[in-house]
Amino acid sequence: MGDVVVIGGGIAGIQTALDLANHGIVVHLIEREPSIGGHMAQLDKTFPTNDCSMCILSPKMVEIARHPNIRLYTLSEVESIEGEVGNFTVTIKKHPRYIDETLCNGCGDCIQICPVEVYNRFDAGVGVRKAIYKPQPQPVPDIVIKDPDHCIECKLCYDVCGPDAIREKQEETTIKISAASIVIATGYTIFDACRKVQFGYLTLPDVITSLELERMINASGPTGGKIRRLSNGEIPRSVVFIQCVGSRDMSIDRPYCSGVCCMQAIKNAMLIKEKYPDTDVTICYIDIRAYGKGYEEYWERAKELGVKFLRGLPSNVIADNSGMIIQVENTEKGEVHVLHPDLVVLSIGMGPAVNTESIAARLGIPLEKSGFIQPLNDAVETVATIKPGIYVAGTATAPRDIPDSVSQGGSAAMRAFIDAIRTRSV
Numbered sequence: 001m002g003d004v005v006v007i008g009g010g011i012a013g014i015q016t017a018l019d020l021a022n023h024g025i026v027v028h029l030i031e032r033e034p035s036i037g038g039h040m041a042q043l044d045k046t047f048p049t050n051d052c053s054m055c056i057l058s059p060k061m062v063e064i065a066r067h068p069n070i071r072l073y074t075l076s077e078v079e080s081i082e083g084e085v086g087n088f089t090v091t092i093k094k095h096p097r098y099i100d101e102t103l104c105n106g107c108g109d110c111i112q113i114c115p116v117e118v119y120n121r122f123d124a125g126v127g128v129r130k131a132i133y134k135p136q137p138q139p140v141p142d143i144v145i146k147d148p149d150h151c152i153e154c155k156l157c158y159d160v161c162g163p164d165a166i167r168e169k170q171e172e173t174t175i176k177i178s179a180a181s182i183v184i185a186t187g188y189t190i191f192d193a194c195r196k197v198q199f200g201y202l203t204l205p206d207v208i209t210s211l212e213l214e215r216m217i218n219a220s221g222p223t224g225g226k227i228r229r230l231s232n233g234e235i236p237r238s239v240v241f242i243q244c245v246g247s248r249d250m251s252i253d254r255p256y257c258s259g260v261c262c263m264q265a266i267k268n269a270m271l272i273k274e275k276y277p278d279t280d281v282t283i284c285y286i287d288i289r290a291y292g293k294g295y296e297e298y299w300e301r302a303k304e305l306g307v308k309f310l311r312g313l314p315s316n317v318i319a320d321n322s323g324m325i326i327q328v329e330n331t332e333k334g335e336v337h338v339l340h341p342d343l344v345v346l347s348i349g350m351g352p353a354v355n356t357e358s359i360a361a362r363l364g365i366p367l368e369k370s371g372f373i374q375p376l377n378d379a380v381e382t383v384a385t386i387k388p389g390i391y392v393a394g395t396a397t398a399p400r401d402i403p404d405s406v407s408q409g410g411s412a413a414m415r416a417f418i419d420a421i422r423t424r425s426v
């Protein structure tokens with residue numbers, strides 16, 4: 001009793017768990033993926049500081065693994081929740097990893113010998129992984145997972161595994177946790193760019209998403225940090241970013257702004273310019289939303305570096321024998337520009353995490369029309385929900401950036417802390 005359950009191990013959930021654990025509360029952190037880290041682990045640098053994302057995230061992830069007050073459950077999802085504030089029973093289902101988590105030492109010998117290569121979801125489609133693999137370059141826990149859908153059971157990995165940790169079969173397990181309160185930090189999912197067919201995603205090889213670009217720019221990503229055209233492996237001489245793909249778009253019932261796309265495009269445009277000063281980089285936008293501390297100055301820096309800003313959104317990307325063509329009206333000048341990019345980056349918006357609906361139904365809390373979780377009050381109760389003892393943090397309620405997600409994690413921790421302490425003193 002007096003414990004707290006945190007659902008989701010992205011930066012918001014990590015911050016919530018650490019703040020609580022550092023104040024003596026036992027936290028059960030439930031993450032459905034094989035590693036914690038969430039989307040921040042996929043990013044190269046982070047605006048507005050241009051810190052290396054993993055350099056600031058990884059110490060927090062490691063602290064989660066080592067903290068005596070934190071119990072981490074990966075590959076786990078909430079099955080049911082019963083009770084009320086001060087006395088919840090949370091039942092979770094832990095999916096098999098086909099690895100004995102207590103034996104694997106993360107040496108990676110099994111990965112080296114595995115002959116199977118498959119699409120790597122973490123590298124957002126621009127890389128491959130083995131059938132036995134680490135889910136990201138610096139995972140927590142730092143152990144492997146075997147993918148039963150692609151493993152051919154050649155058993156080579158069994159032979160090289162010193163601690164004998166690999167399992168052919170493993171059962172799903174059910175765990176019951178008692179908790180005083182619950183924090184939902186289930187984050188977001190990226191917009192499926194295929195829904196905007198006119199931009200040619202997955203039909204034109206040199207049209208990629210902003211998350212794929214993040215992985216390409218990253219030194220530990222699939223191209224070792226080099227920006228490449230997927231059609232011919234060459235460095236692009238011209239890159240065009242198309243903003244608001246899946247945001248502020250009534251035609252697909254996504255009227256809201258995703259909040260981070262302007263800033264992430266400015267960041268990545270600058271990173272391209274720093275790596276390849278001769279590459280022409282243009283951002284096509286509706287308006288630039290640089291609302292946070294230091295964000296306006298960040299935008300100014302991009303202009304000084306030579307990034308071009310063209311106010312206007314193209315309606316499509318066309319391909320012919322000469323390459324890709326984008327026609328866009330510059331709404332500042334009333335002129336039509338014709339661009340011939342080597343690479344097009346779609347700045348994709350953010351939507352509610354997969355299964356948000358079922359989590360909310362299990363908890364008995366309402367969703368917004370957009371599908372994000374509804375907080376008690378958007379002005380003054382941004383981390384509370386209609387259910388006492390159930391809080392929400394980060395992008396689970398709306399698109400937001402890392403600084404805001406971290407602040408929300410801290411506030412949700414404070415509210416959950418009060419419930420935990422009250423429960424202890426009863």
Ligand SMILES: Cc1cc2nc3c(=O)[nH]c(=O)nc-3n(C[C@H](O)[C@H](O)[C@H](O)COP(=O)(O)OP(=O)(O)OC[C@H]3O[C@@H](n4cnc5c(N)ncnc54)[C@H](O)[C@@H]3O)c2cc1C
Pocket residue numbers: 007008009010011012013030031032033036037038039040043045046047048076077078185186187188189190210211214260264267348353354355359393394395396400401402403405
């Ligand atoms: C291309 C791109 C670039 C960006 N660049 C920046 C940047 O430079 N600076 C910046 O400030 N922001 C940036 N952002 C935004 C940033 O990614 C988010 O602000 C941040 O990741 C939000 O963290 P979160 O913890 O709320 O969500 P997430 O990172 O989505 O984490 C949620 C976690 O919950 C887990 N989860 C989901 N559902 C369940 C469930 N049912 N049960 C258990 N676990 C679950 C997920 O697996 C995940 O680990 C960028 C976003 C994009 C798309």
